[in-house]
Amino acid sequence: MSQQPDPHHEFHSHETGEPFVNCISCGLNLDDPELPFLVAKSFRGDECIFEYAICEQCRANMAEEFSQESRQRLAGFFHQRVDLDHRARLAVLGPGPAPWIAHCAACRKSRDEMDSFSIGGLLLGSEILFDPYPLCLCGQCEEEIQEILSKETRDIWDDFVDTHFDGPPAHVLDLPIRGRPLVF
Secondary structure (H helix, E strand, O other): OOOOOOOOHHHOOOOOOOOOOEOOOOOOEOOOOOOEEEEEEEEEOOEEEEEEEEEHHHHHHHHHHOOHHHHHHHHHHHHHHOOHHHHHHHHHHOOOOHHHOOEOOOOOOEHHHOOEEEEEEEEEOOEEEOOOOOEEEEHHHHHHHHHHOOHHHHHHHHHHHHHHOOOOOHHHOOOOOOOOOOOO
16 A cells, blocks of 8 residues: 655655654754644755744744834735735645645745745644645745845844854855845
């Protein structure tokens, strides 16, 4: 008997092929079916260059550190650019996340046409929560988002990246905004 492919595989660790086990910030085990957590992954071409899972409490704590200006600008971007009615209709296309991440949520460019993109999904145990997640954002829309963030918020994000990922400090990667992984 052949095993059906996991419809949530895109939200598993690219490195291990398995579901994420722990929150990147606090180490909390993520297999609790009552615990919501976010998975974010960034790609250049087919290569996953950045991935993490963060529990809802840690994600909310970090978001609260963002400047009021950035939070308002992010809300405005998503309100203006993401058609939530269209996204709600994606549910009729089936139970998996594929239709939700096939196009950029902001400009609707097909993933096949993207040089870089990020995906984000909200999970509860092993189940994906829908509407407005999961979503995909193309590199160009990610750049637009990075440009509207305050320096204070970018510094908070850079500290998060520096703390949890190997490599050069986030503030020296590329210039000064390009190529940064997306803040989900």
